Amino acid sequence: MLKLCFFICLIYWVKSDEEKKCPEFTDLNIGNALSGTELRVQLLLYTTDNPDCSERLIEHNVTASEYLNTAKKTVFVIHGFRPTGSPPAWLGDMKELLLSSDDINLIIVDWNRGATTVNYLTAVENCRKVAEILKNYVDQMLVHGASLDSIHMIGVSLGAHVAGFVGQKYNGKLGRITGLDPAGPSFTHEPPEGRLDRTDAQFVDVIHSDTDALGFKKPLGTIDFYANGGTDQPGCPKTVFGGIQYFKCDHQRAVFLFLSSLKRKCDIITYPCNSYLDYKRGKCVDCNAFQPMSCPVLGYHADRWKKWLIANNSPTKAYFDTSDQDPFCMYNYLLDITTWNKSIRRGFIRVKITDYAGNTAESEMNSEASTFQQYKRVRILTGFYQDIEKISKISLTFSTKTLIGPKHKLRILQMTLKSLNNPERLQLCRYDFVLMENTELTFKPIPCSEKGT
Incomplete structure (x- = not known):
C-alpha cells in the first residue's frame, strides 16, 4: 500500500513538473x-x-x-x-x-x-x-x-x-x-x-x-x-x-x-x-x-x-544607407558644390571631417560619379559611421578614378556642408579653392553666415 501511494505521488509530481x-x-x-x-x-x-x-x-x-x-x-x-x-x-x-x-x-x-x-x-x-x-x-x-x-x-x-x-x-x-x-x-x-x-x-x-x-x-x-x-x-x-x-x-x-x-x-x-x-x-x-x-x-x-x-x-x-553593423546608423551630410572649370569634369569627392579633439570620420566613396560644370551646383549625399558634432576641419579629395592620362583639378567657387540628421547645426562653408586630383586638401570651414568676415 505504501509503495502504491509512493508510485501515485511520483506520477503526480512528474506530471505537475511537466505542466510547469x-x-x-x-x-x-x-x-x-x-x-x-x-x-x-x-x-x-x-x-x-x-x-x-x-x-x-x-x-x-x-x-x-x-x-x-x-x-x-x-x-x-x-x-x-x-x-x-x-x-x-x-x-x-x-x-x-x-x-x-x-x-x-x-x-x-x-x-x-x-x-x-x-x-x-x-x-x-x-x-x-x-x-x-x-x-x-x-x-x-x-x-x-x-x-x-x-x-x-x-x-x-x-x-x-x-x-x-x-x-x-x-x-x-x-x-x-x-x-x-x-x-x-x-x-x-x-x-x-x-x-x-x-x-x-x-x-x-x-x-x-x-x-x-x-x-x-x-x-x-x-x-x-x-x-x-x-x-x-x-x-x-x-x-x-x-x-x-x-x-x-x-x-x-x-x-x-x-x-x-x-x-x-x-x-x-x-x-x-x-x-x-x-x-x-x-x-x-x-x-x-x-x-x-x-x-x-x-x-x-x-x-x-x-x-x-x-x-x-x-x-x-x-x-x-546604413553602416555594416548594429545599430546600422549613418550620419548623413549634404555636400553642395559650385565649380568654375570651363571644361566638364566627372569624378568623385571623398569627404573627411575632424572635430576639435582630433576624432575623424571618413565618408564612403559615392558609387556614382558626379558631373561638374561651370557655375552649376552639384549636390552629393555623403554619410559617416560616426557622429562628429563640432567640426573643426574638413578634408576633400577629388578623383576621376582613371589610371592613365593627365591629372585634373577642380576649382570650387563655393562649398556647403549641411548635416541632415541634425539640421539645427550650423551649415559650414568654404569659398574659392582648388582641388588637385588625388590630393587631399584640408581646411578650416566657416559658418555659412560668416561669408565675407
Missing part, C-alpha cells in the same frame, strides 16, 4: 526538413506579466488564457521558410525588445512544422492555411473585446504574406502590417490578392533588403523602405566563400534593422524618393511634404508618419 514547463518554439533539424513536416501551428503569448515563460493559446478558447488582455495592443510575429528547422536566430531579441518597448500582448506564431522543408513550394502552400488559423483566433479576440485597430502583425519573408492574407480577410481593417523583406520567389508575379499589398491593413510598412534574390522588389506597402538601395547590404559576404551567410545575410538584414529601431540607440532616417540614384544625388533630402514632422524613421515607430503617408494616397518609396 514553459511552452517553447518548435526546434527541428535538417532531418525534419528532408523528410518534410505536416503543418502544426502554436501561438505563444508573452506579456509583461510573463516575459520569460510563454503561454500556449488555445485557438477556440480565448477566455482560457491567463495573460491575454484584449484591451491592449496585440502584436503577432510571424516567421518564414525554415530550411534547417532551427528556431529563428532573431526570435529572442524580437521578444525582449518588443516587450520592453510597449505594454502589449506579444504572440509568436510558431508554424515551424509546415515551414521546415526543403521544398519551398510546400511552405508557400501552407501560408494561407496559417492565415486561416490566425483569422480564427483574431475572431475569438474580437468577440471578447479586442479591436482590429490595435492589431499589428510583423511578418518575416513568407510571414509577411501570411500577414497580408490575414489582412485581406478583414478587408484591410487591421491596424498595421510590417513586412520584413517579404519573400519574392513564388510571389513576384502574383496579383495583390496573392501576396502582401498596401490595402491589407490601415498602415503597411515594408523593409526591403534583398530585392535581387530572396526578397520582393516592387513596392508593397503604404511606405516601402529600401536599405542601401534594397540589394547588397554592407557587412554581408559578397561571394559564396562566405558560406551560408552569403545566402541569408542580405535577406535577414531587414529583421536586424527593425530590431535596431527598438533599441533606440539612434534613429535610422529615411528619405522618400523616386529612385535610389536620385536619393544618392541629393535630390530627396528635404522632406517638405512631411512638415511639421521630419523625414520618416525606419522600424517600429514608422507609424508616427501614418497620417501623412496615407494622405499621400499613393505608395511611398523611401531610401537610406
Whole structure:
C-alpha cells in the first residue's frame, strides 16, 4: 500500500513538473526538413506579466488564457521558410525588445512544422492555411473585446504574406502590417490578392533588403523602405566563400534593422524618393511634404508618419544607407558644390571631417560619379559611421578614378556642408579653392553666415 501511494505521488509530481514547463518554439533539424513536416501551428503569448515563460493559446478558447488582455495592443510575429528547422536566430531579441518597448500582448506564431522543408513550394502552400488559423483566433479576440485597430502583425519573408492574407480577410481593417523583406520567389508575379499589398491593413510598412534574390522588389506597402538601395547590404559576404551567410545575410538584414529601431540607440532616417540614384544625388533630402514632422524613421515607430503617408494616397518609396553593423546608423551630410572649370569634369569627392579633439570620420566613396560644370551646383549625399558634432576641419579629395592620362583639378567657387540628421547645426562653408586630383586638401570651414568676415 505504501509503495502504491509512493508510485501515485511520483506520477503526480512528474506530471505537475511537466505542466510547469514553459511552452517553447518548435526546434527541428535538417532531418525534419528532408523528410518534410505536416503543418502544426502554436501561438505563444508573452506579456509583461510573463516575459520569460510563454503561454500556449488555445485557438477556440480565448477566455482560457491567463495573460491575454484584449484591451491592449496585440502584436503577432510571424516567421518564414525554415530550411534547417532551427528556431529563428532573431526570435529572442524580437521578444525582449518588443516587450520592453510597449505594454502589449506579444504572440509568436510558431508554424515551424509546415515551414521546415526543403521544398519551398510546400511552405508557400501552407501560408494561407496559417492565415486561416490566425483569422480564427483574431475572431475569438474580437468577440471578447479586442479591436482590429490595435492589431499589428510583423511578418518575416513568407510571414509577411501570411500577414497580408490575414489582412485581406478583414478587408484591410487591421491596424498595421510590417513586412520584413517579404519573400519574392513564388510571389513576384502574383496579383495583390496573392501576396502582401498596401490595402491589407490601415498602415503597411515594408523593409526591403534583398530585392535581387530572396526578397520582393516592387513596392508593397503604404511606405516601402529600401536599405542601401534594397540589394547588397554592407557587412554581408559578397561571394559564396562566405558560406551560408552569403545566402541569408542580405535577406535577414531587414529583421536586424527593425530590431535596431527598438533599441533606440539612434534613429535610422529615411528619405522618400523616386529612385535610389536620385536619393544618392541629393535630390530627396528635404522632406517638405512631411512638415511639421521630419523625414520618416525606419522600424517600429514608422507609424508616427501614418497620417501623412496615407494622405499621400499613393505608395511611398523611401531610401537610406546604413553602416555594416548594429545599430546600422549613418550620419548623413549634404555636400553642395559650385565649380568654375570651363571644361566638364566627372569624378568623385571623398569627404573627411575632424572635430576639435582630433576624432575623424571618413565618408564612403559615392558609387556614382558626379558631373561638374561651370557655375552649376552639384549636390552629393555623403554619410559617416560616426557622429562628429563640432567640426573643426574638413578634408576633400577629388578623383576621376582613371589610371592613365593627365591629372585634373577642380576649382570650387563655393562649398556647403549641411548635416541632415541634425539640421539645427550650423551649415559650414568654404569659398574659392582648388582641388588637385588625388590630393587631399584640408581646411578650416566657416559658418555659412560668416561669408565675407
